[in-house]
Amino acid sequence: MNRTDHAAVAAPARVRPPRVRPSSKNRPPRDAGRNVFGYSLLAPGVLGFVAVGGTALVWVFWLSLHSVNALSQKKTFVGLDNYVRIFHDPDMKTVFPNTAFFVVLLSVLGTVAAVALAVLLNQKLAGINFFRSAIFVPALVTMVAWALVWHFIVQPKGLLDGITGAFGLDPMPWLRGGTLTLVVFAVVQMTKNVGVNVIIMLAALQSVPEDLLEAARLDGAGAWARFRHIVVPQISPAILMVFMLMVTGSFKVFEIVLLMTGGGPGVQSSVLSFAIYHEAFELNDIGYASSLAVILFLAVLALTGIIWQLRKRFVYYESD
Amino acid sequence: MRNLRSRMLAGAVAVAMLGALAACSSESGSDETPTSASGDASASTAAPSGSNGSGVELHMTVWTSDPDSLAMFDSIGKAFVEQQPAVSAVKFDSLTLDQLDTVITTGIQSGNPPDLSWLPVEKSLEYIHNDALVDLAPALKETNGYDFEDLVPRLQERWTVGDALYGVPFSTGALVMAFNKDLYEKAGIKSPDDLIAEGNWTWDSFREISKQLHDKLGVTGYVMNDFDYKNWTRLLPILFAYGASPWNDDATQCSADSPEFAKAIQLYHDMVYTDQSAPLPGQKVDFWGGQAGATTAFLGSMNNLKDATFKYDIVPTPAGPAGDTQALGQASIVVLAAGKNKDLATEFLAFLTNKANAETMAKFYPPTRESLLSAKVLVGRSTILTEDMVQPIVDATKETGKIFPVAVDDAKVADALNRSLDTNIWKDGVDIPDALTQVCADVQPLLK
Numbered sequence: 001m002n003r004t005d006h007a008a009v010a011a012p013a014r015v016r017p018p019r020v021r022p023s024s025k026n027r028p029p030r031d032a033g034r035n036v037f038g039y040s041l042l043a044p045g046v047l048g049f050v051a052v053g054g055t056a057l058v059w060v061f062w063l064s065l066h067s068v069n070a071l072s073q074k075k076t077f078v079g080l081d082n083y084v085r086i087f088h089d090p091d092m093k094t095v096f097p098n099t100a101f102f103v104v105l106l107s108v109l110g111t112v113a114a115v116a117l118a119v120l121l122n123q124k125l126a127g128i129n130f131f132r133s134a135i136f137v138p139a140l141v142t143m144v145a146w147a148l149v150w151h152f153i154v155q156p157k158g159l160l161d162g163i164t165g166a167f168g169l170d171p172m173p174w175l176r177g178g179t180l181t182l183v184v185f186a187v188v189q190m191t192k193n194v195g196v197n198v199i200i201m202l203a204a205l206q207s208v209p210e211d212l213l214e215a216a217r218l219d220g221a222g223a224w225a226r227f228r229h230i231v232v233p234q235i236s237p238a239i240l241m242v243f244m245l246m247v248t249g250s251f252k253v254f255e256i257v258l259l260m261t262g263g264g265p266g267v268q269s270s271v272l273s274f275a276i277y278h279e280a281f282e283l284n285d286i287g288y289a290s291s292l293a294v295i296l297f298l299a300v301l302a303l304t305g306i307i308w309q310l311r312k313r314f315v316y317y318e319s320d
Numbered sequence: 321m322r323n324l325r326s327r328m329l330a331g332a333v334a335v336a337m338l339g340a341l342a343a344c345s346s347e348s349g350s351d352e353t354p355t356s357a358s359g360d361a362s363a364s365t366a367a368p369s370g371s372n373g374s375g376v377e378l379h380m381t382v383w384t385s386d387p388d389s390l391a392m393f394d395s396i397g398k399a400f401v402e403q404q405p406a407v408s409a410v411k412f413d414s415l416t417l418d419q420l421d422t423v424i425t426t427g428i429q430s431g432n433p434p435d436l437s438w439l440p441v442e443k444s445l446e447y448i449h450n451d452a453l454v455d456l457a458p459a460l461k462e463t464n465g466y467d468f469e470d471l472v473p474r475l476q477e478r479w480t481v482g483d484a485l486y487g488v489p490f491s492t493g494a495l496v497m498a499f500n501k502d503l504y505e506k507a508g509i510k511s512p513d514d515l516i517a518e519g520n521w522t523w524d525s526f527r528e529i530s531k532q533l534h535d536k537l538g539v540t541g542y543v544m545n546d547f548d549y550k551n552w553t554r555l556l557p558i559l560f561a562y563g564a565s566p567w568n569d570d571a572t573q574c575s576a577d578s579p580e581f582a583k584a585i586q587l588y589h590d591m592v593y594t595d596q597s598a599p600l601p602g603q604k605v606d607f608w609g610g611q612a613g614a615t616t617a618f619l620g621s622m623n624n625l626k627d628a629t630f631k632y633d634i635v636p637t638p639a640g641p642a643g644d645t646q647a648l649g650q651a652s653i654v655v656l657a658a659g660k661n662k663d664l665a666t667e668f669l670a671f672l673t674n675k676a677n678a679e680t681m682a683k684f685y686p687p688t689r690e691s692l693l694s695a696k697v698l699v700g701r702s703t704i705l706t707e708d709m710v711q712p713i714v715d716a717t718k719e720t721g722k723i724f725p726v727a728v729d730d731a732k733v734a735d736a737l738n739r740s741l742d743t744n745i746w747k748d749g750v751d752i753p754d755a756l757t758q759v760c761a762d763v764q765p766l767l768k
Binding site: 069070071072073151152155156157158174175176261262264265266267268281282283284285286 | 421422425426428429446447450451452549550599600601602603604658731732735739740742743746747
């Protein structure tokens with residue numbers, strides 16, 4: 001079944017007569033009243049966003065053009081020096097690749113895990129609600145507690161070393177930087193929040209029309225074919241949403257880094273959001289931290305925009 | 321449907337913006353021109369007169385959450401309010417030491433810093449050089465009955481510039497060693513008490529009994545309290561015993577590549593990787609819970625022993641090639657120059673650190689007043705400490721005590737040192753002298 005077929009099945013063409021919008025002068029007073037009411041409902045959110053988000057964004061950009069001494073309250077305009085410094089900062093040669101690796105790993109791993117677990121939990125079995133609840137429980141735990149538990153698991157001579165040791169393996173430097181530590185971070189973060197994404201996926205799975213699956217069964221499609229050609233296209237808007245949330249969320253992760261390694265050894269397990277925190281609040285280098293924050297914002301914005309454009313190729317039934 | 325798409329797009333953009341802003345939400349406006357902290361006295365002197373009747377609420381940050389300690393501060397605060405009608409209340413905001421810098425700098429930037437704070441000695445030069453602290457000497461000298469001369473001059477050095485005094489040390493805490501007597505008895509080996517009695521209380525002999533403890537019982541022999549391989553100051557008992565320091569006296573030249581520094585680091589490195597009697601990086605070991613034979617910690621941290629289920633003793637830290645030394649941490653009470661009520665805050669500081677209140681605080685914090693620096697005062701009503709335990713530590717503080725080295729740009733220097741040690745030293749199979757050359761290469765550019 002190709003994409004056109006899906007569209008034909010799921011969204012039969014409906015011919016609508018062209019709507020003629022009355023000009024504002026001719027618009028009935030009732031419509032104008034509705035618009036005012038609508039805008040007034042939107043106003044708190046928009047004003048809040050402008051006041052908090054927009055102002056902060058402009059201010060962070062402004063700070064990024066300054067050298068700021070938080071203690072002496074001195075602020076000196078330095079133009080783009082902070083941005084130039086990023087390219088010469090040896091730490092960033094580790095931090096940026098770490099961030100890219102972590103974002104890709106966590107986004108893909110988190111999305112695939114959410115789909116897989118949702119499929120498992122979408123079975124009609126006795127007691128399935130218990131498992132649906134259980135998978136959500138870690139999302140209710142604070143990150144500090146979650147990281148503490150995981151720290152005891154992955155610390156040297158900890159539970160995980162005990163398990164690998166039982167299989168004759170040497171202890172692994174789980175928290176001593178490099179790819180292995182980033183993988184540990186991704187697993188800790190993913191297991192913490194996967195429940196939220198599973199709920200989204202589960203809702204999408206339960207809205208897949210049963211008659212489509214039944215029709216495919218009658219046509220002789222196996223379980224994998226039904227999943228690949230019917231379920232995945234049907235839940236693709238939800239997959240897109242979860243993936244975008246994972247991408248933006250992975251850029252922001254810094255609590256785990258702070259709690260488990262502090263970015264160390266050196267900066268070997270640091271990522272961009274943690275580097276921003278470190279520069280701003282531990283080294284008091286607010287101007288430089290702001291320039292990193294602007295880079296982070298642009299990276300998230302660009303990646304979100306790219307994914308949003310690519311959705312046209314991968315997402316079906318978006319308008320449903 | 322188009323609306324749905326627009327909403328999703330708007331939501332995505334909002335999420336993206338919040339992501340970037342999350343790490344930088346504390347900034348707020350300040351003037352383009354530098355503000356001379358010390359030159360802004362007029363703003364603060366207006367506060368008391370303008371506040372008469374309405375009452376000013378003073379805020380002080382402290383890094384203790386001990387209820388007894390906080391109750392003591394509240395009681396002193398209430399006593400001050402009773403004698404100073406311009407102050408309606410003194411609030412003590414409790415936080416952890418690692419939050420302190422963030423809270424103060426964020427407060428300064430947002431125009432709402434605490435009026436007073438505890439400040440560790442490591443931060444002294446950095447805050448003084450940035451005009452972030454108020455000179456307290458004139459006010460303290462003019463305060464009736466303060467007895468300024470009673471403050472031990474040697475213990476004020478880090479806070480003194482010429483005639484100016486930027487902080488009153490309220491606690492000069494010795495890094496001492498506590499050990500678990502039960503574990504040593506169970507292993508049937510010499511304890512630190514035995515080594516002291518033999519006159520053989522050195523880091524080498526301590527390393528040996530720590531190894532024996534680990535070999536016989538499988539427990540960690542020695543864990544440094546609050547170290548976690550991220551706080552180089554906790555290495556100072558070993559470094560001082562070997563005559564080592566990461567930089568010279570005026571903090572202009574890195575000396576972490578000196579032979580003395582290498583020997584001191586080699587000793588601890590061997591305990592970790594050769595003897596396995598000290599925890600690996602990232603490994604959590606809790607001495608207070610009975611998981612290790614010994615720890616070095618501040619005298620004030622010994623309150624953690626009140627719930628100990630084992631017998632313990634407290635002794636000075638071992639000696640080394642440089643002889644007996646006593647590493648001293650220090651914390652002062654300071655008035656922030658960016659505060660809105662500097663005069664009232666200074667007045668409260670004078671009240672808080674006068675002789676009577678210093679004696680009250682001595683129950684929790686080793687004082688820096690000559691008249692109070694005695695084992696009897698330090699022990700007070702403690703159920704943990706005894707005068708026999710504390711007297712050698714008081715003697716060491718007076719005779720061989722060395723306060724932590726301090727650099728001007730402490731935040732960056734300490735960060736560079738911690739990170740470089742973590743990267744280059746704290747791993748197996750390292751050539752220590754070679755690795756320390758790299759440590760100095762990392763730290764030297766930040767020393768001024």
